[in-house]
Amino acid sequence: MTVTGQASDQLAPVPRHQWPRCLLALDSREIRAAAEQFEETFRIEDVQLPQSGLALMKIRDGALGERYFPGEIPLATARVRIILEDGTQAEGAAQVMDDRASLARAIAVLDAVLANQLSGHGRIFPLLQKGRKILADQATERKALLETTRVNFSPLGESEEDDDA
Amino acid sequence: MGYVAIKGGGKAIAGAHTAVESLRTAEGDAGASLPLASIEHQLRLLTSRVLSEGGLYHPRLAALAIKQMQGDTLEASFALRAYRSTRPRLMETPVQSTTDMRLIRRISSAFKDIPGGQMLGPTMDYALRLLRLDLVDESPESFRKVSRQFIRDIADSDLPDSFPKVVNALREEGLLPPQPDRPDIPFDITREPLVFPVPRSAALATLARAETGSLLALAYSNVRGYGNVHPTIAELRVGYVPVMLPHPLTGEPTEAGEVLMTECEVVATQESDETDAPPVFSLGYGACFGHNEVKAIAMAILDRALQKGMQHGPESPSEDPEFVLLHVDGVDSMGFANHYKMPHYVTFQSEVDRLRTTQEKDAAHTPAQGVES
Numbered sequence: 001m002t003v004t005g006q007a008s009d010q011l012a013p014v015p016r017h018q019w020p021r022c023l024l025a026l027d028s029r030e031i032r033a034a035a036e037q038f039e040e041t042f043r044i045e046d047v048q049l050p051q052s053g054l055a056l057m058k059i060r061d062g063a064l065g066e067r068y069f070p071g072e073i074p075l076a077t078a079r080v081r082i083i084l085e086d087g088t089q090a091e092g093a094a095q096v097m098d099d100r101a102s103l104a105r106a107i108a109v110l111d112a113v114l115a116n117q118l119s120g121h122g123r124i125f126p127l128l129q130k131g132r133k134i135l136a137d138q139a140t141e142r143k144a145l146l147e148t149t150r151v152n153f154s155p156l157g158e159s160e161e162d163d164d165a
Numbered sequence: 166m167g168y169v170a171i172k173g174g175g176k177a178i179a180g181a182h183t184a185v186e187s188l189r190t191a192e193g194d195a196g197a198s199l200p201l202a203s204i205e206h207q208l209r210l211l212t213s214r215v216l217s218e219g220g221l222y223h224p225r226l227a228a229l230a231i232k233q234m235q236g237d238t239l240e241a242s243f244a245l246r247a248y249r250s251t252r253p254r255l256m257e258t259p260v261q262s263t264t265d266m267r268l269i270r271r272i273s274s275a276f277k278d279i280p281g282g283q284m285l286g287p288t289m290d291y292a293l294r295l296l297r298l299d300l301v302d303e304s305p306e307s308f309r310k311v312s313r314q315f316i317r318d319i320a321d322s323d324l325p326d327s328f329p330k331v332v333n334a335l336r337e338e339g340l341l342p343p344q345p346d347r348p349d350i351p352f353d354i355t356r357e358p359l360v361f362p363v364p365r366s367a368a369l370a371t372l373a374r375a376e377t378g379s380l381l382a383l384a385y386s387n388v389r390g391y392g393n394v395h396p397t398i399a400e401l402r403v404g405y406v407p408v409m410l411p412h413p414l415t416g417e418p419t420e421a422g423e424v425l426m427t428e429c430e431v432v433a434t435q436e437s438d439e440t441d442a443p444p445v446f447s448l449g450y451g452a453c454f455g456h457n458e459v460k461a462i463a464m465a466i467l468d469r470a471l472q473k474g475m476q477h478g479p480e481s482p483s484e485d486p487e488f489v490l491l492h493v494d495g496v497d498s499m500g501f502a503n504h505y506k507m508p509h510y511v512t513f514q515s516e517v518d519r520l521r522t523t524q525e526k527d528a529a530h531t532p533a534q535g536v537e538s
Contacts, residue, residue: 063448093413097422
């Protein structure tokens with residue numbers, strides 16, 4: 001998904017690889033509240049205990065193509081299993097740039113519900129769309145920083161107002 | 166002379182903490198505690214500097230460190246590093262692509278017509294360095310109006326999220342050597358000491374966390390004459406790099422967040438033709454967390470200088486990996502300077518004793534003046 005702010009984007013479903021980003025754009029209380037609703041409905045177990053810590057970020061330098069670490073980033077991870085009344089199991093997980101393991105767990109719960117289309121998953125769609133709208137607005141603002149400062153070079157003396165281009 | 170254990174100072178140290186806090190809150194009833202969001206946004210370049218030198222991309226905690234340390238960048242970076250040392254490392258990310266950076270600024274001083282165009286973005290490069298006295302009494306209304314007006318005036322844009330890199334265009338023209346994919350395991354400076362010679366990945370990581378002023382001083386020494394890098398900025402870009410991590414269940418690259426970074430590639434003088442290969446330009450590279458343009462440029466110049474030093478031996482301090490990499494870390498060098506404030510009573514007393522002994526011996530061997538033999 002590219003966050004362009006186009007109306008058509010707002011109607012398209014949000015792909016799974018963008019769920020965490022869209023959810024992180026929201027107030028964390030909204031995410032927690034949505035996850036808590038499912039906690040009340042389903043039996044949810046931690047496959048791995050939620051953790052928060054750091055990840056060492058690796059990039060590739062633009063000169064010689066060597067890899068190096070410019071520093072670390074916060075990271076929270078969680079992996080959950082939802083067990084339905086008939087014994088069916090559905091897993092979800094999340095890795096997000098955040099300090100809060102509990103928030104990662106809430107996103108993992110929503111990931112499990114959405115990915116497996118469990119009962120009530122439709123309640124998460126508006127959250128994703130809202131997050132996507134926030135990100136689209138953010139992208140628009142960033143592009144405005146570029147668009148309003150675009151340099152239009154022209155040879156000196158070619159136009160009457162040389163410096164206005 | 167033996168060591169003498171002494172005690173004392175506990176109350177003074179506790180009092181010092183209180184004294185520091187009393188100055189932070191000295192505005193009294195007329196003041197208010199600085200919100201972290203205000204530091205993060207209104208002092209965004211200071212925040213960038215601290216999170217870059219602290220080696221941890223956490224703008225909110227960088228803002229907290231600035232508040233706590235009352236604007237001291239070295240102490241704030243120190244606090245951020247101390248925090249990171251308490252956190253478990255959960256993973257090493259896959260290689261992140263700066264080509265996918267969501268740009269807010271992009272310029273080249275090498276070519277005016279770069280693919281996608283040049284966009285100045287938020288820069289003070291062309292601003293007059295005159296104090297804006299209207300900010301002295303800026304009202305909340307006028308403060309909010311600026312942002313509201315900017316958002317209101319935004320027109321639809323067909324700009325892409327990211328742009329191709331200028332150096333790739335140069336490579337296509339054969340002016341730069343091709344960029345091989347080097348799968349080497351990078352050096353982790355947070356876990357391993359720098360024992361020279363070190364690989365370039367150790368140098369890049371050290372420079373990325375280095376203190377801005379130190380980098381600038383050494384890079385400046387090189388271009389001023391104590392070295393021979395004549396840099397031209399192929400591209401300087403500022404933007405948000407999406408951090409893509411594999412989904413724990415599907416393995417599909419999934420965006421976990423984004424990191425504001427500054428990246429710079431400088432083209433330096435043509436490499437001497439030591440082989441039969443056609444001559445090409447050489448590159449220096451700088452990239453660090455946050456919006457830190459001077460740092461990224463200085464880093465790129467030093468990278469180029471160090472490449473030369475590593476290949477052919479250093480001819481100037483800025484080409485010497487040991488000289489550069491062991492002296493540019495702000496937390497390290499601040500710690501060394503600050504340790505001189507700690508009690509040195511015993512060592513200094515021994516120096517006093519030595520001096521007195523030397524003076525006595527000197528006096529014994531020197532004829533007294535004014536006494537005729």
